[in-house]
Amino acid sequence: MPLNLEDLWKAVDPERLRRLLVEMVDIYSPSGKEEDIQLFLEEQLHGAGFAVRRQEVEEERYNLVVPLGWREPRLYLVGHVDTIAAWDLEDYGARDAQGLIHGLGSADMKGGCAAMVETFLALATALPPEQRPPVGLLLVVGEEENGDGSATFLESTRPPWVVIGEPTGLNPCFAHYGYLEAGFVTSGRRTHSSLPELGHNAVESMLRVLLHLGRDPLFERSSSEIAYSIRELTSSRAGFVVPDRCEAWIDLHLPPTGDPAEVEAAIRARAETAERLIPDLDLELQFNFAARGYDLGTNNPLARTLAALYPELGLKGGTDAFRSHSDGNLFFEAGVKPLILGPGALEVAHTPDEHTPFAEVLAAAKIYAALCMQADSL
Template sequence: MPQQNLEKIWKAVDAERLRRLLVEMVDIYSPSGKEEDIQLYLEEHLHGAGFAIRRQEVDEDRYNLVVPLGWQEPRLYLVGHVDTIGAWDLEDYGARDADGLIHGLGSADMKGGCAAMVEAFLALAEVLPPDQRPPVGLLLVVGEEENGDGSAAFLESFHPPWVVIGEPTGMMPCFAHYGYLEAGFVTRGRRTHSSLPELGHNAVESMLRVLLHLGRDPLFERGNSDIAYSIRELTSSRAGFVVPDRCEAWIDLHLPPQGDPAEVEAALRDRAETAGRLIPDLDLELEFNFAARGYNLEPDNPLARALADIYPSLGLKGGFDAFRSHSDGNLFFEAGVKPLILGPGALEVAHTPDEHTPFAQVLAAAKVYAALCMMASV
């Protein structure tokens, strides 16, 4: 890539403009299914900078924003999801800028990455005349926190060779990605008055015994297995002062890149089958709604080689990692698109009351994204 152009583009990255954009994005509440306000804001922001923007319908009042930079078919897309989890357990989810950190719901997952991508496009457009702009696009999708319906809609029509997805990786490039399996368990019992438990069958007690039995399997034993096994939800029937007759649990399983979700599902079913011999009168139902395979891209690829040049120039630490969570990267890979997961912020603070992202990483991300876009023209 022409070094002179790249240095001009990096100088055009405006830190204060980027900071304002991120703070305003975090202040817009945009849980999955209610993304229209933030898409309208971003559409206006990009339209004001002269970009041609196409709405790609996903559902009623829900759409992706597709923004080409050059006139050629994009060979690389910067991909960000604008939705967040719901704020049902948070008292304050707006933005707070303090001590170099931008706090607030979605600041790490992944409005920091989205803001950096938008700023990268603004800098590229300011420096490069239209006939010199690389064949890249910006894709701002909805629905990632639920079922990835925004990216799925995009993939019905487009299959670029590469995408860069700005999930929070602490700016560590991830060419490998964990797989994912969602498992649902339901136990049923017999309802009685809570003062007479011996006359009923407690579905919660049965569920707790099932979960303990699962946890003792070496495949799911925390600390000794390479599978990240997390009980996400546990609920029971809400009738008052009774022995509960129903209990439901949802379990997230994040599998290493080489793991096979079908094999893990079979192991869960086998283990649950043995629970019936240990738990009296067990009535257990299993459900597997969602699975995604992981992947491991070869590190000898054009983006990895470009990053080897870019990172030292920006004073960033190099290396590669595997993205441990689920993301739209799994969908893109399954569709034959090569995804790089790379963005500001830390996964461990995402979805927490203390969610935040270091602004220095957001600024660095904008420059890295711009440089990767320039690589697409080589």
């Protein structure tokens, strides 16, 4: 007799999920140092009877790959276990207060990872092996840096679909922004700071370049679809001198239909006009990373499942485009269809007040379970 969703959801254990999330947040796991949390999760999954495979990314860094049943997965639940570095190493751990789980990575994306692990525990509890859907769990490293964990997975495996638990407030995202990273370097002439007229100040040149770039209609925040943010601004630190070098890095998040190559060309063209306006400008440009966005639309089995499911869970329907960068871009470029959907809010990720509502984490586990049950139709 087929299992209905209500019976499956009864196997989702809220207290087990809460404990798991708090313990995960308490484990410091910045990009490049993920082994402690992978060892913890491996132990949890092994203890529940799963066959867990380590997929080496580099020495002492590996993904965890967990099939649910005996069939080749057609859907993977994908979560990254790494976080950004802590703001304060004395204060990065979990705090459970008034329905919110606070702490580094609670939203981005240990909340999603915990919900996915709980989904697998519930599926294994509720379903005998012969009834388990063809799904897998993939816990990757390195998303906050260069996505090397997902890139390694994609070298050997390309399922039809993945669900990535980035923080979307449980809003399904079948579309995804693209991304372009732009680097600027201005060079000047160093002299004693009491004699600035004898030097050339690279910081002043950089500020003028950035102001000139920001006046381009392409980056006008009130009208442009491009999210443009100056991420870093640094100069030579010799002390009491006119700086002879300044470096800036800019993040550009492009709408799903945007072309990173076109934006790069526009930036280069704008920079050429700056050379005519800024005396003695010595400017170098770097574009080290770019990823195209995508829009999968909503004419697919997962979108239809969610449209029917959300009213049952008391959740608002509708879809959105994921505005940040994620491993979803890598999966799409490899021919895999990614759905971005997870608990927590993007606006608190990477901030000292990072948190996620536990109710969303619990709902995410139920949503993931329902999506897993559709894997045969993908």
